[in-house]
Amino acid sequence: QVQLVESGGGLVQAGGSLRLSCAASGSIFSINRMGWYRQAPGKQREMVALIIRGGGTNYADSVKGRFTVSRDNAKNTVYLQMNSLKPEDTGVYYCLYSGSVGAYWGQGTQVTVSL
DSSP states (O other): OEEEEEEOOEEEETTOOEEEEEEEEESGGGEEEEEEEEEOTTSOOEEEEEEETTSOEEEOGGGTTTEEEEEETTTTEEEEEEOSOOGGGOEEEEEEEEETTEEEEOOOEEEEEEO
């Protein structure tokens, strides 16, 4: 089992920045992919950014150049730095840890970007 605790969401004006954090505990030795998804009202959950154990990253086209996913192995934490936020970035952001024993989701944190 893996337990995830997210933090860092909130309300920000367009053009602003937020940093999300996701702290993991439990059987994280089995994890080989970490990252973030989001779900806007009335829409399906979509991938935002992923980072694999070897350090490679993958981003949705809509966030490339604005968002950065990173991790701190010592703290078992993955981050999402979000810059130049737009109203269309609004949604609930979910942390994901996945590996050989399954996929684990955080509780979600609301990000709201106003005009």
